[in-house]
Amino acid sequence: MTADKIRSLKPAAYLLAILAGLWLPASKIISHVFPARQPATYRFAASNLYNDGDLFRGRYVKLRLEPIAFQLSAGQTLPAGRVYAALSRKANGFASIADVSDKPFKHRDCIRVEIDHTETSQGKFVCYLTPPVGSCYLQNLTPQSKASLRRLFDTAGRKWTAVVKVYPDGSCEVSGLEANDKDIIKELQRQSPAAR
Amino acid sequence: MANFDADKIKWLLGELPKLQKEGVLDEDETERLRGYYEPGAGSAAAPLRSYFLLALAVIGLLLVSGGVILVFSDAWDLLPRSARLTAAFAPLAAAACCGIYTIKRDRDARWREASALFSATGFAVLLAIVSSVYNLSGSFAEYMEYLLLCSLPLVYIFDSRALAAAFCFGLFSLNAAWNGSVSLSARLLCLACVVPYITCKCVDLRGRVHSEWMRWLSLVPIAFFTVVSDRDFILNLIMTSFALLETGLFVWDREERRANPWLAAGWLFAAALATAGGVSAGFWHGLMTGGTLSFAKFLQACDGVWLLPFAVCAVMTCARRTGFSLLLFVFPLLAAAARFSLLPADFLYWCAAGYAFVLGLVLLAGGYSRRRLVLINAGAIQIIMLFFCKWLSADLGVIALGLIFIVTGGLFIAVNVWLSRRFKSEGKPEAVKNDR
Numbered sequence: 001m002t003a004d005k006i007r008s009l010k011p012a013a014y015l016l017a018i019l020a021g022l023w024l025p026a027s028k029i030i031s032h033v034f035p036a037r038q039p040a041t042y043r044f045a046a047s048n049l050y051n052d053g054d055l056f057r058g059r060y061v062k063l064r065l066e067p068i069a070f071q072l073s074a075g076q077t078l079p080a081g082r083v084y085a086a087l088s089r090k091a092n093g094f095a096s097i098a099d100v101s102d103k104p105f106k107h108r109d110c111i112r113v114e115i116d117h118t119e120t121s122q123g124k125f126v127c128y129l130t131p132p133v134g135s136c137y138l139q140n141l142t143p144q145s146k147a148s149l150r151r152l153f154d155t156a157g158r159k160w161t162a163v164v165k166v167y168p169d170g171s172c173e174v175s176g177l178e179a180n181d182k183d184i185i186k187e188l189q190r191q192s193p194a195a196r
Numbered sequence: 197m198a199n200f201d202a203d204k205i206k207w208l209l210g211e212l213p214k215l216q217k218e219g220v221l222d223e224d225e226t227e228r229l230r231g232y233y234e235p236g237a238g239s240a241a242a243p244l245r246s247y248f249l250l251a252l253a254v255i256g257l258l259l260v261s262g263g264v265i266l267v268f269s270d271a272w273d274l275l276p277r278s279a280r281l282t283a284a285f286a287p288l289a290a291a292a293c294c295g296i297y298t299i300k301r302d303r304d305a306r307w308r309e310a311s312a313l314f315s316a317t318g319f320a321v322l323l324a325i326v327s328s329v330y331n332l333s334g335s336f337a338e339y340m341e342y343l344l345l346c347s348l349p350l351v352y353i354f355d356s357r358a359l360a361a362a363f364c365f366g367l368f369s370l371n372a373a374w375n376g377s378v379s380l381s382a383r384l385l386c387l388a389c390v391v392p393y394i395t396c397k398c399v400d401l402r403g404r405v406h407s408e409w410m411r412w413l414s415l416v417p418i419a420f421f422t423v424v425s426d427r428d429f430i431l432n433l434i435m436t437s438f439a440l441l442e443t444g445l446f447v448w449d450r451e452e453r454r455a456n457p458w459l460a461a462g463w464l465f466a467a468a469l470a471t472a473g474g475v476s477a478g479f480w481h482g483l484m485t486g487g488t489l490s491f492a493k494f495l496q497a498c499d500g501v502w503l504l505p506f507a508v509c510a511v512m513t514c515a516r517r518t519g520f521s522l523l524l525f526v527f528p529l530l531a532a533a534a535r536f537s538l539l540p541a542d543f544l545y546w547c548a549a550g551y552a553f554v555l556g557l558v559l560l561a562g563g564y565s566r567r568r569l570v571l572i573n574a575g576a577i578q579i580i581m582l583f584f585c586k587w588l589s590a591d592l593g594v595i596a597l598g599l600i601f602i603v604t605g606g607l608f609i610a611v612n613v614w615l616s617r618r619f620k621s622e623g624k625p626e627a628v629k630n631d632r
C-alpha cells in the first residue's frame with residue numbers, strides 16, 4: 001500500500017475510531033434516558049458514610065451500602081469477574097438478592113455488585129455482595145448544603161437508608177438518602193436556592 | 197531546515213574527511229561542501245528546542261487548565277444535566293475537528309502529537325463526565341481500559357510517540373482491577389498492540405528529537421498518577437517512573453550522538469512486567485507489604501529482575517561520581533527496603549518523598565550550573581509534583597487549589613521563557629550539550 005493511499009485512508013480511520021469510542025458513553029446515556037423499562041426503586045441499608053476528599057472534587061461524603069447476604073445453592077459458584085445480582089423486594093421495600101450471574105438479567109431487576117466477603121457456615125456457602133455507589137447524592141447541592149450533609153454524617157445515632165434507582169442494564173443511581181426515615185437530600189435541596 | 201535533513205547533513209559532514217583522505221574529494225571541494233552544509237547542521241538545535249518548548253508549554257497549560265477546571269468545578273453540581281453533558285462532549289468534538297484538520301492538511305509532528313493527545317483527552321473527559329452525571333458503576337481499571345482501547349488507534353493514525361508513552365503508563369492502571377473486572381487477556385492485548393509501535397521507534401536511530409519529546413510528555417501521566425492515586429498502591433510506580441526518567445535523562449545527557457533507547461525500553465520493560473505481575477491480583481500491594489500472593493515465587497523473581505536494571509544503571513552511571521549518579525544507588529536500596537519490609541511503611545514513604553525531593557534539587561542545581569533547561573525542568577517538575585502530592589489538601593477548597601494550579605502553571609511557563617532567553621543571551625543554548 002502506497003503512502004498516498006495510507007494518507008487518504010487516515011480521515012476515515014480517524015472518524016471510525018472516534019465513532020467507536022463514542023459507542024460506550026452514548027449507549028450508557030441512551031440506556032438511562034430511554035431505558036428498556038422504567039427503573040425500579042429499592043431501599044438499601046447504608047453504612048460507612050464517611051468524609052473523603054481529593055484535589056479535584058474537594059471534600060465530599062462517600063456512601064457505601066451494606067453488603068447483602070446471598071446463599072449459594074448446591075453446585076452454584078460465583079461468576080469470575082463481573083457479578084450481577086437479581087433483586088427482589090422485601091415487605092419493607094429493602095432489596096434482597098435472588099440470584100447471581102455474570103451477565104445482566106434480561107427480565108428481572110438486577111444490579112452490578114462487588115463481592116465483599118464470603119463465609120461458610122453449617123456447610124452452606126454464603127457470599128456478601130455490595131452494590132457500588134458513589135457520591136452522586138451530592139449532586140445539585142450548594143457547597144453549603146454539602147457541608148451541612150457532612151456535619152450530619154459526623155453525627156452518630158442515625159440509621160441511614162439509600163433509595164436507589166435500578167436500571168435494566170445493571171447500573172444504579174442513588175435518588176435519595178434517608179436518616180431515621182426522613183429524606184435528607186430532598187430536605188437539603190429544598191434549602192438550597194439553586195436546587196433543581 | 198527539517199530535522200531529518202539536519203541529521204543527514206551531520207552524517208555527510210562526518211563523511212567528508214574520509215572522502216578527502218581516500219581521494220574522492222579534494223581539499224577545495226571538501227571546504228566548499230563544508231561551507232555550504234555547515235549552517236544547515238547548526239539548525240538541528242532549532243527543531244529540538246521548538247519540540248522542547250512545546251512540551252514545556254503543554255505541561256504549563258495542563259497545570260493552568262487543571263486550575264480552571266478546579267475553579268469551574270466549584271459550581272459544577274449546580275449545572276443542569278444538559279449543560280454537563282454538553283461540557284462532556286465539547287472537548288471530543290473540538291479534538292475531532294483538530295484531528296481532521298491535522299490529517300487533511302498533513303501537518304507536522306507537533307500538530308499530530310497534539311491532535312492525538314487532545315483526542316484521547318476528549319475520550320477521557322467524555323466518559324468521566326458521563327459516568328459522573330449518570331452515576332455509572334465501574335472501577336478505575338475499567339475506565340482506563342476504555343481509554344486505552346480508544347487511544348490505541350490514535351497512536352497509529354497520528355504516529356504519536358507522546359500518546360504511546362502515555363499508553364504505556366496507562367497499562368499500569370489495569371492492574372488496579374482487584375475484582376478481576378479487567379481480564380488478563382485484555383491487558384495482554386493492550387500491551388501487544390502497542391509493542392510493535394514502540395519497538396519500531398526504539399530502533400529508529402533518527403528519532404533523537406522525538407525521543408526527547410516523548411520522554412517529556414511522559415511526565416504528564418506521572419503527575420496524574422501522583423496526584424490522584426492512593427499512596428501505598430502507587431509508591432512503586434512513582435519510584436519506577438522517577439528512576440526510569442532520570443536514568444534515561446542521565447544516559448541521554450551523556451550520549452548526545454546516539455538515539456537513546458533507555459527510556460522507551462524502560463517503558464516497555466516496566467509495562468510488560470506490570471502486566472505479567474497482574475496475573476496475580478495484588479502485585480503492587482505485594483511489593484509493598486509482602487502480602488499473600490498466589491504466585492509469590494514468580495513475583496519475587498520479577499522483583500529481582502525489576503531491581504536489577506536499576507542497579508546496573510546505577511553502577512554504570514556512578515563511574516562519573518556526580519551527586520546525581522550516587523543518588524541513583526539509593527533507589528534500589530529503597531525498593532529493597534519496601535519489598536522486604538525492612539523499614540516501617542510510613543517512614544519509608546517519607547524516605548521516598550525525601551529521595552524524590554533531593555533528586556529534584558540535584559537536577560535543578562546541576563541543570564542551572566550547566567545551563568540545561570532539560571535538567572532544570574526535570575527537577576522543577578519533580579518538586580512541583582511532590583508538593584502537590586504531599587501538601588495540597590482538599591481542605592484548601594477548590595477555588596484556592598485552582599488558583600495554586602494556575603499560578604504554578606503560569607510561573608512554570610514564565611520561568612522557562614526567562615531562562616531560555618537568558619541562556620540564549622549568554623550564548624549557551626540549552627540544546628547544546630556540554631561535555632563534563
